[in-house]
Amino acid sequence: MHNPRSIILLIILGICIEFTIATALDPFMQQIFPRKATSVDLIHVLLGNARELLANHLIKKADVYFHAGYYPSIFHEAAQARSRDHLHSEEYDEHAHEKEMSFLSKPKDIIDRFGRYFYPTEHRHLHGHETAEILPWLKFAASVDPQNVESYVITAFWLRRELHKPDQAEAFLREGLKANPNNLTLLYELARLRWEEYADPLKATNLLHFVLNSLRPKIQQEPNPEQIEIFHRAAILLAHIYEQQRDFKSAVSILQQTLELNTAPKPEVIQQKIEELNQHEVEPPTNQTCK
Incomplete structure (x- = not known):
């Protein structure tokens, strides 16, 4: 096993070498490609590739x-929440x-x-x-x-x-x-924020539909674990929003899409939720959303 101190010293040495080379070449590069210096440029010069490690x-x-x-x-969110409540109870054994x-x-x-x-x-x-x-x-x-x-x-x-x-x-x-333009993970996070913090179903559903429509053809062509995870998170959140708006038909439609891809981690749980939603009387949504 490598000594951690030796690894740290090697990283520092690498940064020093990169900094020396960068400062030596910078005047020549400025003559060829003149540009205005920024703080980000300075960070890139000082750290070089080490910035990614940091x-x-x-x-x-x-x-x-x-x-x-x-x-x-x-699918285990509720169970973990109960577990956290147990950990905060008086009966929890700290030892x-x-x-x-x-x-x-x-x-x-x-x-x-x-x-x-x-x-x-x-x-x-x-x-x-x-x-x-x-x-x-x-x-x-x-x-x-x-x-x-x-x-x-x-x-x-x-x-x-x-x-x-x-x-x-x-x-x-x-x-x-x-x-990172149109990054689907960031768009999902933005949709979640708009719903959880501002109760804004219009913006949230628009963003989530964009995420799902962008990921669906990619997953159908070549499934990727990260894409599948974001797809199902977005679908579950979108179905939840529709359910809260009492638009049960749209909620069921979204959940069925997750089953059609054959990538759902717990298809039986999703099917159970679909059956539960089908028991509700179909009502018009309380807020209009764009699909």
Whole structure:
């Protein structure tokens, strides 16, 4: 196993070499391709390819908590919610929980210790001022690697769920869309934000229909796990919105589309939901939505 300190030193050495080469070549490149310097250019010169390593490190540290809390399986969300209630009850054995987490052993260094704060342990989470402190680093990760879509998703989550600033979360997602035009993951997140934070079914359904219509032919041609996941998340959310609007016919239609692709992770659960919706009397939706 490689010594972590040696790896860090090699990374630092690589950054120094890239910086030296970049500063030596920059005057010649300016003469050939004159351009106005920006802060982003400076970051790219200073860090070079190491910016992706840095961005990925920050995102991975946040990813553990993010996916364990913000993105449970759509089919086990209720069960996990009940589990969290149990963990916060008086009967919960804190010693048992510590034993469950003992496989991590002691932190190896300050980076590892900081990273533990992101694990979904009920006794240590980022809240309040701590969340505000980590946000600049997540934004920095997005600035050094704008094509890392997950950095926008995670930062928007912290902004709207922990700091209760949905307007800033939406602005950050739109910033991500400028760097990644028509990215379906970001469009899904934007639709979810418009529905959950603003109860805006019109914009949410329009965005979700765009996501589904864009992904359907791709999945039919060559299924991709990431695309399938986004498709089913978007379909479930869209069906939920239609159900809340009492447009049961549209909700059933969306769920049936997920079964037709033969990629649903739990087709029996979706079929059960379809049967449940069919029992309702078909009524006109309370709000008009565009398909």
